[in-house]
Amino acid sequence: MKFADLGLRPEILRAVARAGYxxxxxxxxRAIPAALDGQDLIACAQTGTGKTAAFLLPILQxxxxxxxxxxxRALVVTPTRELAAQITQAARQYGCYLRLRSTVVFGGVGMExxxxxxxxxxxxxxxxxxRLLDHLGRGHARLDRVETVVLDExxxxxxxxxxxxxxxxxxxxxxxxxxxxxxxxxxxEIERLIRRTARNPTGRRRSAPSGRWFTRSP
Ligand code: AMP
Numbered sequence: 688m689k690f691a692d693l694g695l696r697p698e699i700l701r702a703v704a705r706a707g708y709x710x711x712x713x714x715x716x717r718a719i720p721a722a723l724d725g726q727d728l729i730a731c732a733q734t735g736t737g738k739t740a741a742f743l744l745p746i747l748q749x750x751x752x753x754x755x756x757x758x759x760r761a762l763v764v765t766p767t768r769e770l771a772a773q774i775t776q777a778a779r780q781y782g783c784y785l786r787l788r789s790t791v792v793f794g795g796v797g798m799e800x801x802x803x804x805x806x807x808x809x810x811x812x813x814x815x816x817x818r819l820l821d822h823l824g825r826g827h828a829r830l831d832r833v834e835t836v837v838l839d840e841x842x843x844x845x846x847x848x849x850x851x852x853x854x855x856x857x858x859x860x861x862x863x864x865x866x867x868x869x870x871x872x873x874x875x876e877i878e879r880l881i882r883r884t885a886r887n888p889t890g891r892r893r894s895a896p897s898g899r900w901f902t903r904s905p
Contacts, residue, residue, distance in 0.1 A: 688710060688711045688715075688716035689709075689710060689711070690703050690704075690708065690710075690711055690715075693711060693715075693716070693719045693720055693723075693744075694719070694720055694723050695719070695723075695744055695748055696748055696751060696752075698751065698784035698785050699744055699747055699748060699751070699781060699782075699784070699785070701784050702780065702781045702782065702783050702784055703740070703744070703781065705783070706780055706781070708740075711737070712736055712737035712740075712741075713736075714730060714732045714736045714737055714738055714741045715737050715740055715741045715744070717730075718730055718738075718741040718742070718745075718867075719741060719744055719745055722741075722742065722745035722746075722865070722867060723745045723748060723749075725865055726865070727865060727866045727867070727868075727885045728742075728866070728867045728868065729868045729870075729881055729885065730867075730868065730869050730870075731870060731871065731872070731873060732869050732870075732871065733871040734840075734871075738839075738869050739773070739774055739777050739839075740777065740781060741869075742763070742837045742839070742867045742869065743763075743774070743777055743778050743781055743782075744781060745835075745867075746761045746763075746778075746811065746835050746837070746867075747778065747781055747782045747785060747787065747811075749761070749834065749835060750782075750785070750787050750810045750811060751782070751785040751787060757808040757809075758828070758829045758830070758831065758832040758833075759809050759810060759811060759812035759828070759830070759832065759833060760810055760811070760832055760833060760834050760835070761810065761811045761812070761833065761834065761835045761836075761837075762811075762812050762813075762814065762830060762833045762835070762836045762837070762856075762860070763811070763812070763813045763814070763836075763837040763839055764814055764815075764816055764819065764836070764837065764838055764839065764844070764853060764856060765813065765814075765815065765837075765839040765840060765844075766815065766816075766839075766840050766843045766844045766847050766849060767793075767815065767843075768793035768794070768795060768815060770839065770840065771791050771792075771793045771813050771814065771815055772791060772793075774791075774813045774839065775789055775790070775791040775813045778811055778813065782811075787810045787811060788807075788808060788809045788810050788811070789809065789810065789811040789812070789813065790804040790805065790809045790811075790812060790813070791812075791813045791814065792805070792812070792813075792814045792815070792818045792819055792822055792828075793814065793815040793818050794815060794817055794818040794821075798821065798822070798825075798827075801818075801822065801827075802822065802825075802827045805822060805827045805828045806827065812828065816844065816849045816852035816853055816856060817849070817852055819852075819856060820852055820855060820856065823856075823859060830856070830859045830860050830861075831859075831860075831861055832861075833860050833861060833864055834861075834864055834865060835864060835865040835866075835867065836857070836860055836864055836865070836866055836867070837867045837868075837869065838853065838866075838867075838868045838869065838870075839869050840869065840870065840871065841853075841868055841869065841870035841877045841880075841881070842870045842871055842872045842873070842874055842877055843871075845874060845876055845877055850876060850880065853880070854880070857884055866881075866884055866885050868881050868884075868885070
């Protein structure tokens with residue numbers, strides 16, 4: 688599947704071509720059109736499948752067509768600082784022809800530079816759970832304008848004991864939002880969290896998620 692057939696805007700197609708990608712990976716071919724359509728997604732995908740672009744490209748498309756605003760309109764929650772840094776770098780790469788601001792917050796480093804960047808305004812925020820809650824608790828960030836949330840490597844967040852933090856973050860988000868969930872495996876706790884959280888794009892809760900389950904293979 689060619690990227691040009693996925694409904695992405697020219698600025699994003701240019702950035703993808705510049706990154707050297709010729710064809711979309713299976714997860715990208717399935718996730719991107721559904722996410723662009725505003726659907727909730729639940730994808731079983733491991734690192735190396737191209738999952739980062741699968742969630743970032745639709746987010747960048749949505750952010751690129753809205754008006755910039757100070758509180759973030761998209762949030763990616765991921766378990767480790769390495770992943771958070773990689774995702775932010777990828778967002779800058781794929782969004783290099785769009786006028787968007789992304790920033791990353793993770794623990795183990797000073798709060799102040801992160802606080803400054805949050806206060807300066809950001810369209811896309813990438814964060815590890817604990818540090819994000821710290822910033823929220825201190826009033827450095829607000830999540831009430833988030834339109835799309837990504838839980839990346841949800842099973843790893845469970846293994847690392849982050850599920851209570853993740854629940855608190857989800858509770859701080861607007862009811863009406865798009866949920867994009869990515870997990871290499873689907874343990875019961877993650878499935879329960881997702882089933883409770885996922886909803887249809889208009890914000891009405893359903894007993895089962897309105898999104899789709901994707902598997903790693905085509
Ligand atoms: P990820 O699974 O998101 O960690 O991506 C794994 C690697 O695949 C990254 O180095 C990406 O730059 C690369 N990648 C993502 N999508 C594509 C694609 N469609 N074609 C070639 N490489 C890609």
